[in-house]
Amino acid sequence: MSVMEKARDLGKEIRSTEQYQELERVSENMQEDTEASQMIKEIQELQQQIQFAQQSGVQPSEDQLQQFNDLKSKMDTNLTIQAYAKAQNDFSQFMQEVNSAISEGINPEADKEA
Numbered sequence: 001m002s003v004m005e006k007a008r009d010l011g012k013e014i015r016s017t018e019q020y021q022e023l024e025r026v027s028e029n030m031q032e033d034t035e036a037s038q039m040i041k042e043i044q045e046l047q048q049q050i051q052f053a054q055q056s057g058v059q060p061s062e063d064q065l066q067q068f069n070d071l072k073s074k075m076d077t078n079l080t081i082q083a084y085a086k087a088q089n090d091f092s093q094f095m096q097e098v099n100s101a102i103s104e105g106i107n108p109e110a111d112k113e114a
Helices: 003-015 018-032 034-055 062-077 079-106 108-113
Strands: none
Touching: 003 079, 018 034, 018 079, 034 062, 034 079, 062 079
16 A cells, blocks of 8 residues: 555544544534634734734734734633634644654654653
């Protein structure tokens, strides 16, 4: 079996994991929750505005920062967003473990040196 075939098989295995399935489920919930989706969109736009201002050497306005903080507080209490953030974090940690296992297979001596 070629490396690419094994990689595709690994992808299929990852897709069947609990972490991936949960991420898919909460992603669907996010799409269906218009309030949560709107909050995500708004905070991303505010983040871009604030980052652009900072990159341009300009301090973000107090209004922008207040809007950002208010929206962040709302997001922190939204159950759909909380579930989505947790699922993303869990999947990311899982993928780090997968990548570590792949790295061990590539360089088994690195584990012995640590």
